[in-house]
Amino acid sequence: AIILVTGASGFIASHVIRAFLQKGYNVRGTVRSEKSAAGVRKTHSQYAEKLSLVVVPDMTVLTAFDEAVQGVDGVVHLASPFIMNATDFENELFVPAIQGTNAILTSIQKHSPNVTRVVITSSFGAVVDPTKGDRPGYTYTEADWNPITTTSTFPHNAVTAYLASKTCAEQAAWDFVESQKPSFSITTLCPPLVYGPVIHAVETPAGLNTSSADIYRLINGSEKTVPPMAFWAFVDVRDAAHAHLRAFETPEAAGQRYLVSGSSYTYQQICDIIRAKFPALRDSTPEGAPGEPIPSAYKLDTRKVVNELGMKFRPLEETVTDTVMSLLTLK
Numbered sequence: 001a002i003i004l005v006t007g008a009s010g011f012i013a014s015h016v017i018r019a020f021l022q023k024g025y026n027v028r029g030t031v032r033s034e035k036s037a038a039g040v041r042k043t044h045s046q047y048a049e050k051l052s053l054v055v056v057p058d059m060t061v062l063t064a065f066d067e068a069v070q071g072v073d074g075v076v077h078l079a080s081p082f083i084m085n086a087t088d089f090e091n092e093l094f095v096p097a098i099q100g101t102n103a104i105l106t107s108i109q110k111h112s113p114n115v116t117r118v119v120i121t122s123s124f125g126a127v128v129d130p131t132k133g134d135r136p137g138y139t140y141t142e143a144d145w146n147p148i149t150t151t152s153t154f155p156h157n158a159v160t161a162y163l164a165s166k167t168c169a170e171q172a173a174w175d176f177v178e179s180q181k182p183s184f185s186i187t188t189l190c191p192p193l194v195y196g197p198v199i200h201a202v203e204t205p206a207g208l209n210t211s212s213a214d215i216y217r218l219i220n221g222s223e224k225t226v227p228p229m230a231f232w233a234f235v236d237v238r239d240a241a242h243a244h245l246r247a248f249e250t251p252e253a254a255g256q257r258y259l260v261s262g263s264s265y266t267y268q269q270i271c272d273i274i275r276a277k278f279p280a281l282r283d284s285t286p287e288g289a290p291g292e293p294i295p296s297a298y299k300l301d302t303r304k305v306v307n308e309l310g311m312k313f314r315p316l317e318e319t320v321t322d323t324v325m326s327l328l329t330l331k
């Protein structure tokens with residue numbers, strides 16, 4: 001079977017592609033340029049004969065994926081801007097996130113009769129209510145939706161605009177299913193911060209994806225104190241990738257939305273792990289208050305993904321250790 005993975009050059013997509021290749025699937029990836037295609041080929045060089053790449057320069061065009069989807073049996077849609085420093089929210093975030101989602105679903109419906117399941121990488125950002133802050137005592141479930149959309153009168157900043165782009169992109173997917181009644185089913189996955197080993201092509205630390213850069217800043221001396229929390233849950237990228245495979249292969253995941261998370265964490269815990277495991281990084285990793293208990297904040301109910309997709313999640317220590325080991329090769 002051939003699985004189409006959009007945004008193949010990305011941090012999570014690299015692990016998703018690896019998971020499908022290891023399971024014996026053929027993978028076709030979409031990238032924006034020949035240069036990224038070369039990077040993706042390098043990442044998966046041991047599977048050269050099972051991986052092909054298609055250049056889709058602009059997914060905001062409704063027919064963008066018409067060629068890429070032909071002959072595939074399943075699709076995982078990951079391409080979406082994940083930047084927390086946009087200034088033109090409409091063009092940098094909202095349009096590509098929402099139009100990209102509509103474009104992939106439209107092309108599949110028109111040209112890919114064999115596709116039964118489309119897995120869409122949404123985000124905890126489409127679940128969390130950013131107006132409620134740390135929300136101690138509250139437990140988020142799949143029934144929650146971020147109420148702040150791209151068209152809210154809410155005064156967006158770069159973070160809330162990113163969250164809104166994911167919220168409306170996921171909503172666009174559910175709206176597509178409801179209005180178009182396609183022959184395929186969709187499954188949406190909502191991971192919080194995704195950390196783990198970087199296996200995609202990254203030339204310099206400045207080119208790291210947003211969530212890997214979130215750890216890199218804790219080892220490169222740029223943070224003098226332990227930073228405040230932004231979100232209170234994480235998932236290992238290898239577990240997130242496995243969840244994509246399970247979402248594709250599990251018939252009962254049709255039409256389902258899943259929170260995909262290991263557990264809660266704090267930057268203090270991450271710094272404690274780094275300082276214990278990598279003594280050479282002690283001078284460039286903030287010390288803060290080692291061992292400080294986790295402050296009370298919202299939790300994520302992840303029973304659905306555990307029970308229905310059979311997921312198990314790596315503990316923070318393993319994730320942080322493997323992330324830092326891979327980041328050190330960039331230094």
Ligand code: NDP
Nearest residue numbers: 007009010011012032078079080081096123193194209211
């Ligand atoms: P990356 O930045 O590494 O990957 C993003 C991918 O999307 C890249 O392949 C990128 O292509 C592509 N992309 C970005 N903007 C566009 C655009 N305008 N048109 C076409 N392609 C585009 O980030 P992640 O791997 O972390 O993100 C992958 C997905 O996971 C995204 O949908 C993100 O929202 C979601 N996600 C990520 C989380 C995390 O913590 N990492 C948490 C929750 C969800 P190119 O290489 O050409 O820039």
